[in-house]
Amino acid sequence: MANSNSFQIIGGEYRGRKFSFPDAEGLRPTPSKVRETLFNWIQFESFNKTYLDLFAGSGALSFEALSRGAKQVISVEKDLNAFKSLEKNRKLLKSEKIRFFNRDALDFLKQKSTETFDFVLLDPPFNKNFISKALKALKNGDFVTSESKIYIESEFEITQDFLKEETSEKIEIIKQKQSGAVSYCLLKIL
Numbered sequence: 658m659a660n661s662n663s664f665q666i667i668g669g670e671y672r673g674r675k676f677s678f679p680d681a682e683g684l685r686p687t688p689s690k691v692r693e694t695l696f697n698w699i700q701f702e703s704f705n706k707t708y709l710d711l712f713a714g715s716g717a718l719s720f721e722a723l724s725r726g727a728k729q730v731i732s733v734e735k736d737l738n739a740f741k742s743l744e745k746n747r748k749l750l751k752s753e754k755i756r757f758f759n760r761d762a763l764d765f766l767k768q769k770s771t772e773t774f775d776f777v778l779l780d781p782p783f784n785k786n787f788i789s790k791a792l793k794a795l796k797n798g799d800f801v802t803s804e805s806k807i808y809i810e811s812e813f814e815i816t817q818d819f820l821k822e823e824t825s826e827k828i829e830i831i832k833q834k835q836s837g838a839v840s841y842c843l844l845k846i847l
Contacts (some may be wrong), residue, residue, distance in 0.1 A: 664717045669724035676746045678715040679738040683782030686715035691836050698832050706775035711762040716743045718778045723755050730755040733762045766794035773802045783812040789823035807844040814840045
């Protein structure tokens with residue numbers, strides 16, 4: 658594993674902790690600047706909340722949420738090597754508040770959820786058309802309510818027109834920014 662494959666927690670209980678992760682196709686950890694912006698956006702409503710991190714990858718978003726006081730984090734990662742790395746990093750923290758599933762995120766969403774999540778973290782591999790499929794499945798599977806917020810990282814700017822066309826749900830863009838080739842936003846289901 659190369660040393661360049663690492664990220665550092667930027668806030669909360671585990672601030673400064675470094676985690677490594679393996680090479681995997683399409684895996685690009687959320688940059689620290691972007692993570693900081695996201696958690697600044699939700700800082701007054703994120704403590705003791707539940708998170709669902711689909712396409713967890715390196716786990717940067719999951720571990721950041723955990724560090725900042727999440728009640729529970731459920732993370733889904735399809736790539737076996739990435740999943741094993743996530744489990745190894747979880748064991749280093751000795752936390753029972755974070756659980757990883759080695760599953761395809763869209764398959765995971767096909768089951769009806771027994772609980773809803775306060776925050777959904779959606780950072781899928783780019784250019785695979787996963788965003789609209791995941792948004793529909795989240796609503797259809799009862800993973801979200803009108804109180805939930807959804808964070809998305811994408812290779813294109815998410816617009817209200819895109820959300821209306823792709824999901825037919827009433828979803829509002831609350832915050833949005835661009836960082837290099839990455840567009841990211843926070844949504845609220847109405």
